[in-house]
Every structure is written in C-alpha cells, then in structure tokens.
Amino acid sequence: MIHTNEIKIVLVDDHKLLRDGLRNIIEQKSNMKVIGEASNGREAVKICSKLMPDVVLIDISMPDLNGVEATSQILKINSEIKVIALSMHSTKQFIQGMFNSGAYGYLLKDGDSEELITAITTVVQNKKHLSKDINQEYLNLLNYGSTLEKSKLSSREKEVLQLIAEGNSSKQIGEILFLSSKTIDVHRNNIMKKIDLHTIPELTKFAIKQGLTSL
Structure with missing residues (x-):
C-alpha cells in the first residue's frame, strides 16, 4: 500500500x-500527480527506472x-510499482497477457473518468481492478497460461518477435x-x-x- 499522501503516476x-x-483527469485530484510520460514501452522502462512511480498507466x-513486455521489465526494476493496462481490447488473451506480466489493473479506453480514479485508488491498496465493462469472470482465467505463455518464449524472444513482426x-x-545481428x-x-512456425508471415500473424x- 502507498503510504505517502501523493500518488505518483507515469502515463504511457x-x-x-x-x-x-488522462493528465487532465488525474491532476484534478489533490492526492495524485503525473510525474512523467512516455510514448512507447522502451521509453516507459527508462522513465520508471529513473522516477520510480507508484502507478503506471500503460497502453498495450x-x-x-508492447505494454505486456514493458510491464514485465518495469516490474523487474521495482515490483512495488502498480501497473494498470489501457486498451481498446476486451478479449481474453490481452487481459491474460497483462495480468500474467504482473499488472494490477485493466481499463478499457472508452471507460469514464470516475473509473480511472477508482482503478488507481484500488491498485495502490494492493487490490486488482478489472474494467466494469469486461466480464469479471475473466479474473478466474488468470491461473491458466495463454498460448504465448505455454510456448515458453523468453522475454527477449518476445521482444525480438514483436520487432520481426x-x-x-x-x-x-x-x-x-544492442545485440549483434547474428x-x-x-x-x-x-x-x-518453440512455436513451430517457419516463415516471417506466420510469425507476424502469431504476434x-x-x-x-497491432500493426
């Protein structure tokens, strides 16, 4: 639980x-402050390692x-950071991917400002928050690995796969x-x-x- 008066937030x-x-909504609350912004996952990891926010709101x-891999890397830096996913997608694999990576919340982008504040308040109390417009039973699925998890791709391999796609x-x-092409x-x-696919188009479709x- 966050014990300081002000909840420090990074937007990605x-x-x-x-x-x-998001900044306009958040900064209307006296106990919340946006301390940094990033436009992609790699920037987000750098900013979080420098600023150590309490909460990160991140696009998938x-x-x-992507947001899933960025979440994994952010939580390796500091496992106390609470990550809330922002997404247009309400399908199982996106929700599962984020929670498997350690996210504490999942919000749909067409949600309202009240739910955004509720989600931030909820996760800093070490409770999970799932957008009210998503079937809450999805939380029960989080114990089951997705295809991607079962494929046993390492974090680095997932990064490479995204960049190939x-x-x-x-x-x-x-x-x-910062690696050799070899x-x-x-x-x-x-x-x-590992995933038994052997052409770039197949890898792209899988990714x-x-x-x-999202390409």
Missing part, C-alpha cells in the same frame, strides 16, 4: 492527445515494445536491442522452433494474434 501511450486527457498496443531486419533489431538470427531460429503488436 503513443497518442499524446490521450496522455493529455505500442510499436517497438513490425518489419525490422536482423540488423535493425540488433541496433535497437544473435538476433539465433533468437529468431529459437522462436521458430498479432497474441497481442504482441
């Missing part, structure tokens, strides 16, 4: 207009590093992740073996289906 979404809207479908070459992926090729081969990228 690739649309500035949405971040501005972002280029370069977004059309990056091994060289480009290597530059983004290492990226090894990761790609391991991914193909979209699993919510790693």
Whole structure:
C-alpha cells in the first residue's frame, strides 16, 4: 500500500492527445500527480527506472515494445510499482497477457473518468481492478497460461518477435536491442522452433494474434 499522501503516476501511450486527457483527469485530484510520460514501452522502462512511480498507466498496443513486455521489465526494476493496462481490447488473451506480466489493473479506453480514479485508488491498496465493462469472470482465467505463455518464449524472444513482426531486419533489431545481428538470427531460429512456425508471415500473424503488436 502507498503510504505517502501523493500518488505518483507515469502515463504511457503513443497518442499524446490521450496522455493529455488522462493528465487532465488525474491532476484534478489533490492526492495524485503525473510525474512523467512516455510514448512507447522502451521509453516507459527508462522513465520508471529513473522516477520510480507508484502507478503506471500503460497502453498495450505500442510499436517497438508492447505494454505486456514493458510491464514485465518495469516490474523487474521495482515490483512495488502498480501497473494498470489501457486498451481498446476486451478479449481474453490481452487481459491474460497483462495480468500474467504482473499488472494490477485493466481499463478499457472508452471507460469514464470516475473509473480511472477508482482503478488507481484500488491498485495502490494492493487490490486488482478489472474494467466494469469486461466480464469479471475473466479474473478466474488468470491461473491458466495463454498460448504465448505455454510456448515458453523468453522475454527477449518476445521482444525480438514483436520487432520481426513490425518489419525490422536482423540488423535493425540488433541496433535497437544492442545485440549483434547474428544473435538476433539465433533468437529468431529459437522462436521458430518453440512455436513451430517457419516463415516471417506466420510469425507476424502469431504476434498479432497474441497481442504482441497491432500493426
């Protein structure tokens, strides 16, 4: 539970207009403050490691590093940070992916400002929050691994898979992740073996289906 008077929040979404809207809602509350913003998952990880917020509101479908993988990396930095997913998707794999990564809340983007504040207040009390417009029984599914979890892809492999699906070459992926293109090729081969898919279009379809990228 957060013991300070002010709840420090970081906003992560690739649309500035949405971040501005969230900021306006949040900063009407005297006990909440937006201390940072990011436009993609990779930026979010850096900002959270520097600012150590109490709560992160994060979009799921972002280029370069999606919200699911960003959540995993943020919680490795500090497991006390409470992550709330923001999404247009109410399907099982997105909800499951975020909660499996350690998120405490899941909000639909067409929700209202009252629910946003409720979600923030709920997660800082170490309680999970699922958008009221989603079947609450979905929380019962969180004990079951998704296809992606069962595939046993490592966090790094999921990152590589997203970047492959977004059309990056091994060289480009290597530059983004500070690895050699040869290492990226090894990761790609391991991914193909683990999920038994062997072409880039197949990998791309799989990544979209699993919510790693929306393209």
